[in-house]
Amino acid sequence: MKANDEVKNILMNDWDPIGIKANAKAKAxxxxxxxxxxxxxxxxxxxxxxxxxxxxxxxxxxxxxxxxNKSIEVSKKLLAINL
Known part of the structure; x- marks a missing residue:
């Protein structure tokens, strides 16, 4: 998986501050x-x-x-991405 795809996945599934991950139309x-x-x-x-x-x-x-706390949790996941 490319770094950009991994970041997008983490943002949508772990961060998602506006609660849209269930909406397929909001993928981007x-x-x-x-x-x-x-x-x-x-x-x-x-x-x-x-x-x-x-x-x-x-x-x-x-x-x-x-x-x-959410920002810290998500940032740790982002930093763990293998570039």
Whole structure:
């Protein structure tokens, strides 16, 4: 599986802040964030930077309250992807 596909899978199945994973039509909803995250991973990002990015997406882009524990959990999974 390509890194971008793995990131999209994690975002949809583990992160999914707007609760759309059951909607097949929303499959590409998080693609723009996946591309940014893949770039961050290839550039050697840290756990803290990923957590901050996911939190900013949730609070600034989506206008939802932060769920820092979820951001940490998902960031750890993202960092475990074998590039």
């Amino acid at each position: 909803e998080y693609d723009q964030y996946a591309l940014r995250i893949v770039g961050m991973l290839y550039n050697g990002t840290t756990l803290d930077k990923l957590v901050k990015y996911l939190d900013s997406v949730v609070t600034e882009d989506l206008g939802l309250p932060s769920n820092r």
